[in-house]
Amino acid sequence: MKPETRQQEIIRVAAKLFKEKGYSAVTMRHLATAMDIKAASLYNHIESKQDILERIIISLAETFTQGMKQISESNETCINKLKKIIELHVHISSKNSYGMASLNNDWMHLESQLTYYKKLRSDYENDFKTILEDGIKSGEIIHAKPDVMMFSILTTLRSLYIWIPKKEVINLKELTDDLSNILINGIAKE
Amino acid sequence: MKPETRQQEIIRVAAKLFKEKGYSAVTMRHLATAMDIKAASLYNHIESKQDILERIIISLAETFTQGMKQISESNETCINKLKKIIELHVHISSKNSYGMASLNNDWMHLESQLTYYKKLRSDYENDFKTILEDGIKSGEIIHAKPDVMMFSILTTLRSLYIWIPKKEVINLKELTDDLSNILINGIAKE
DNA sequence: TTACACAACTAACACTTGTTAGTTTACTTG
DNA sequence: CAAGTAAACTAACAAGTGTTAGTTGTGTAA
Numbered sequence: 001m002k003p004e005t006r007q008q009e010i011i012r013v014a015a016k017l018f019k020e021k022g023y024s025a026v027t028m029r030h031l032a033t034a035m036d037i038k039a040a041s042l043y044n045h046i047e048s049k050q051d052i053l054e055r056i057i058i059s060l061a062e063t064f065t066q067g068m069k070q071i072s073e074s075n076e077t078c079i080n081k082l083k084k085i086i087e088l089h090v091h092i093s094s095k096n097s098y099g100m101a102s103l104n105n106d107w108m109h110l111e112s113q114l115t116y117y118k119k120l121r122s123d124y125e126n127d128f129k130t131i132l133e134d135g136i137k138s139g140e141i142i143h144a145k146p147d148v149m150m151f152s153i154l155t156t157l158r159s160l161y162i163w164i165p166k167k168e169v170i171n172l173k174e175l176t177d178d179l180s181n182i183l184i185n186g187i188a189k190e
Numbered sequence: 191m192k193p194e195t196r197q198q199e200i201i202r203v204a205a206k207l208f209k210e211k212g213y214s215a216v217t218m219r220h221l222a223t224a225m226d227i228k229a230a231s232l233y234n235h236i237e238s239k240q241d242i243l244e245r246i247i248i249s250l251a252e253t254f255t256q257g258m259k260q261i262s263e264s265n266e267t268c269i270n271k272l273k274k275i276i277e278l279h280v281h282i283s284s285k286n287s288y289g290m291a292s293l294n295n296d297w298m299h300l301e302s303q304l305t306y307y308k309k310l311r312s313d314y315e316n317d318f319k320t321i322l323e324d325g326i327k328s329g330e331i332i333h334a335k336p337d338v339m340m341f342s343i344l345t346t347l348r349s350l351y352i353w354i355p356k357k358e359v360i361n362l363k364e365l366t367d368d369l370s371n372i373l374i375n376g377i378a379k380e
Numbered sequence: 381t382t383a384c385a386c387a388a389c390t391a392a393c394a395c396t397t398g399t400t401a402g403t404t405t406a407c408t409t410g
Numbered sequence: 411c412a413a414g415t416a417a418a419c420t421a422a423c424a425a426g427t428g429t430t431a432g433t434t435g436t437g438t439a440a
Contacts, residue, residue: 006387021298024214028428040429041388047429105295108211148368155349156342163341178338185375218398230399247396295428336422 005031007045010035019101019161023053023109054113056102061120062125062129063092072127078135082153083180085128089157091162100161101172153183197235200225202288204242209291209351213299226268240283244303246292251281251310262317268325272343273370275318280366283354290351295326318344 004012013034017026028049032039046052067088072083093100110117126152135141141149156179164170194202201222208218218239222229236242257278260273283290300307318340325331331339346369354360 022214022295022316024211024212027301027426029426032340037387039387040390040431043385043429105212109215145368145374148365150371151349151353152346152369154346155352159341159345159349162345175338179342182334182339182342212419217396219396228419229418230401233399234417 005045010042011052011055015043015056015098015102018053018056018106019098023106024091047134048113050109050111053106053109055178057098057107057110058113060092060096060099062119064088064124065120067092068124068127072131078131079184080140081131081182082135083176085131086153086157086179086183087176090164090172090179091159093157094170094172095158095163097161098157104158104161119129125150125154150178156183195235200232200235201242201245205246205288205292206351208243208246208296209288213292213296219271240299241299242297243292243296244274246289246371247297247300247307248303250282250286250289250293251307254278254314255310257282258314258317262321268321268328268330271300272325272374273366274375275321276343276347276369277366279350280354280369283347283350284362287355294351296347308351315340315344345352353365 010031014026014031017031028039028042034065035042044099050086059160068085072089074084076084084095107114107117107121129146132141132146132149136146153162166177200221204221207221207224211343218229218232222232225232236245245354246360257326261274261278264271264274266274283302318335321335322331322339326333326336353367358363
């Protein structure tokens with residue numbers, strides 16, 4: 001494990017502030033104060049405020065894309081694929097709950113990378129929906145609207161970043177199992 | 191139906207902008223432009239930017255509190271109470287999806303009303319959890335952690351504001367039923 | 381020791397922010 | 411017609427915004 005670079009440290013602290021107040025409400029001077037340096041010094045390590053946001057969001061979005069690729073290409077049952085997706089969200093959200101806040105709430109403040117982000121997100125949702133549709137065809141999943149099912153599951157998973165830090169004990173395996181039960185047993189036939 | 195006052199019009203337009211960019215990123219000049227007047231003119235109708243946010247969020251939060259009161263005091267089964275809650279969220283979210291965005295994402299920018307808002311929210315969540323706990327005791331609901339169940343259902347309901355405007359056809363009755371099925375059939379025993 | 385990169389600093393810039401003061405215009409009401 | 415009111419306006423302010431330029435100190439490699 002290499003020690004954190006100064007740039008990574010700034011991005012980590014920024015993500016924490018972004019979670020608390022949102023991207024727009026966090027100023028470079030606030031961030032600098034939190035880093036115990038002057039605002040101008042930040043620019044030795046990052047290009048711009050926008051640059052910080054891009055690094056937070058895009059790297060997370062690509063991690064999800066990569067995880068989804070592995071899951072959707074695997075030879076698991078659809079139900080197991082869904083469980084893997086839940087696991088993926090719990091895992092990423094617990095490792096980077098600050099970044100997840102930006103991914104969820106501040107993506108619209110992306111500029112040059114906005115289109116790219118939107119593509120990653122819509123690809124992810126399409127893969128998700130395909131898994132559900134396959135499950136319906138194969139009889140694993142009840143014959144309900146894939147849209148509504150995806151919305152219900154995905155919004156819960158996307159909000160994990162709010163919830164995970166609040167739990168005193170973060171037994172991730174247990175949380176994943178509980179969520180799987182509650183989310184999937186409303187979908188699986190019988 | 192009385193016609194909308196100028197103040198209500200400003201609040202409505204502001205809520206729309208807040209949904210798109212968040213409270214902090216919307217300036218009084220943006221809002222004024224959207225209203226086709228100058229920024230200073232806004233102050234003939236509202237006290238401050240903060241005042242707008244308070245009016246949007248607090249009135250919505252109180253509507254939820256009121257709805258929850260009626261539901262929790264009723265003599266319905268727990269499952270039926272949950273269905274009523276789902277109906278409540280679908281109804282409010284469809285009537286005011288812009289305001290719901292502020293309620294969800296910009297509450298932390300409340301100042302004098304922040305404590306009040308937090309109390310309303312935590313009371314709401316306590317009532318919700320009590321319904322689930324009663325359902326577990328009476329055998330209507332599976333014996334899973336009320337926290338996780340509430341989180342799963344409530345985050346889905348809280349995100350409806352994103353989803354409802356995207357649906358071309360907004361058959362609210364149908365959406366309520368679909369959501370009830372998907373959310374509750376993962377909770378109801380057998 | 382000299383050279384150099386790293387990471388901090390001060391000072392300043394051009395612009396934007398929410399808001400106020402004072403004024404004008406156009407209806408409505410007595 | 412006179413008076414009042416609602417709702418717009420112009421002009422300005424003080425504070426805060428992201429960012430740049432140029433400088434300084436500090437540790438490391440040649």
